[in-house]
Amino acid sequence: MLEIHPIKDEAEIEALKKKYEDSFISHDAVFLRSEELGEPTGICAFKIHSGEDMEIELLDTEDKIAGDLLIRAAISYGENRGVANCTALHSDNDSIFVGVGFESGEEKLFINVSKVIHYRRNDKW
Numbered sequence: 001m002l003e004i005h006p007i008k009d010e011a012e013i014e015a016l017k018k019k020y021e022d023s024f025i026s027h028d029a030v031f032l033r034s035e036e037l038g039e040p041t042g043i044c045a046f047k048i049h050s051g052e053d054m055e056i057e058l059l060d061t062e063d064k065i066a067g068d069l070l071i072r073a074a075i076s077y078g079e080n081r082g083v084a085n086c087t088a089l090h091s092d093n094d095s096i097f098v099g100v101g102f103e104s105g106e107e108k109l110f111i112n113v114s115k116v117i118h119y120r121r122n123d124k125w
Helices: 010-019 064-079 094-100
Strands: 002-006 030-036 039-048 053-059 085-089 108-112
Touching: 002 064, 030 064, 039 064, 053 064, 064 085, 064 094, 094 108
Parallel strands: 053 085
Antiparallel strands: 002 030, 030 039, 039 053, 085 108
């Protein structure tokens, strides 16, 4: 079973920041790791820029299913904190983001969080 866990170990977080120093990652990034049967399958980093905007980056993620799940988990985290819009820089992982529903702009991929997070109301979807 594929699982998503936040990375909480400070030494590991610092190592990731150093490894990806050319990335957007900064001191306030949150890291998630996907695992299957205890083996890592991917990492993503994201940060909330303002009250309503966040940015996601997939790191070390080649598995499309794990990438999709990491993106959705990060967006869910943001949505629970009031985020309405999410962006991602263009990368080799564009197809995973587009599969989730992101649209491609000139500089970034973007999506409104409401297109990813759906709530069930009154026993109806």
